[in-house]
Amino acid sequence: MKRDPGGLAAQEFDVLVIGAGAFGAAAAWDAALRGLNVALIDQGDFGAGASAECFKMVHGGIRYLQHADIRRLRSSCAERTALLRIAPHLVNPLPIAIPTYGHGRQGKAFLAAGMAAYDLLTLGRNAGIRDRSRHIAAMRLLSRHETLDLFPEIEQRALTGAAVFEDGQMYNTARLVLAFVQSAAARGAIVANYTQAVRFLWKGRRVCGVRARDLIGDEEFDIRAKLVLNAAGPWAEYLLQDKEHFGIHTRGHFSRDACFLVNRKPQSAYALAVPGFTKDSDAVVSRSARHLFAVPWRDCLLIGVWHRLFTERPDSAQVEEAELAAWMAEMNASYPALRLTREDVIYANCGLVPFGDSRTSTGDLSFGKESRYLDHRTQGIEGLVTLIGIRYTTARGDAAKALDLLLQQMPGAPGRAPTERVPLSGGDIADLSELRSAARRRAPEEISSGTLEAWLRNHGTNYQSLADLAQSAAEARRVANTDTVIAEVTHAVDQEMAVHLEDVVLRRTNMGSGSHPGPLALAEAAQRMQALLGWTDARRGAEIALTEGALAHHRASPPGTTA
């Protein structure tokens, strides 16, 4: 992928997608697969919005059983199946254990009945997933003894065992967005990061493109398109703040969702669900507290998710120290054996997700249930649909629906594309362990197993470009104290449109996507980018400072320092 703002200005597109988070990227891929002429722009880097902050769960909808919402349960499960199928390198099954206590609603019989019903409702959950080791297994029950083997330190009073179900887990959320973007680009879409939609272009009451600003070249130009999909996530409604065309648009409610990563080796491959303190007021079956999850992810534990009403701009969302302390207290109360301290927290993620608009009986806003689709024809405006996504899990399917809505305005438009089964770039993998063995044979000897695993999980079959690059000793060299090698930096700049050091460190490689990689690593990666992009020394310094700022935003401190 080469950044080419000129290419965006030079033609009229069938569809322009604003925002390259999970939803916009999935929409661009879908539209390109339908054979349309597509442009995709993002004001930041691909996947750097809420999508990069995600808790990494691909929900199969088991939670909706509590809400007796079978339609949603099934569609969530279908999306999980689709992601497991089209991105096998980036999404894997994850077993989740819920400890069972006594004989009531926390008891084995109650949970087993619910999970068995879920299994029956989702019989086709592994359809088309070729690799059986990646199938979502049916529910199972663990004895008290087995449960304590896995989690020796959980509350033992009245413990009867655990009920286990499986969901999907993303290895790297930003790279999954990138896989959609790369797939769209491979089908001819023109994609550009750091390109902001400033305002819409109009022909009477019809949107016919956007005035865009290239934030790298600092130039403005028009991108013309027959149809525009506004998939700018929590920012989408700011583009509608134009009284002349949209009247007075009141932004919907958003939750600032947050989670954090702790430097604790997972005790097992299982995630653990423990009751938190927040009630799920929409539940019709059980009104007990929502679960908090401690999930193994890359040798650490990911803990979350917390929700808080947030009315400010998405850019200002962050995690306060006081909040971290409160969450740790809640987690320690729910799972005392963790004994979390501030020093354990190595990374915090947060971003905005739509809340529901309705209020519950207690006056609280209900959790958001569905993505929001605004077909602006209801306001007499043609050529524009706004999509505000709610769950990464449903991005593919919801993007397809939004496109269907938009394409109603294009006579003779192509029908649905099979995005639920066409593998994403790098995802055409019959068997991940076979690919792993082939990669071991092909990669230079000095490439460690940790590095190779990161290549396979982040790039799938495209790891071969890295293996080719790494034939040179200079490219095969590790970036200080990390498993990332210089070839990944080179590849990110040359092939994946990484523009800033932050793009490479936080989103293209594993360097800083889950912890601070250390100042030396930043310096080495910056030095390689300087050579590739012709930066001055001052620019290199500024890039390091920007990246430090982004890591500080995630409350990530350099190794060896106290958080």
Ligand SMILES: Cc1cc2nc3c(=O)[nH]c(=O)nc-3n(C[C@H](O)[C@H](O)[C@H](O)COP(=O)(O)OP(=O)(O)OC[C@H]3O[C@@H](n4cnc5c(N)ncnc54)[C@H](O)[C@@H]3O)c2cc1C
């Ligand atoms: C802490 C947390 C945990 C979560 N956990 C889960 C989970 O486990 N599972 C799950 O399924 N979902 C989860 N979610 C929800 C999920 O992450 C989001 O619903 C999803 O990522 C939203 O994707 P999006 O594409 O709509 O938005 P975003 O990813 O925010 O993308 C919108 C993009 O639009 C761009 N943009 C904005 N304005 C403009 C403009 N004017 N011009 C050009 N570009 C623009 C932004 O830069 C951004 O990249 C979680 C969210 C958070 C915050």
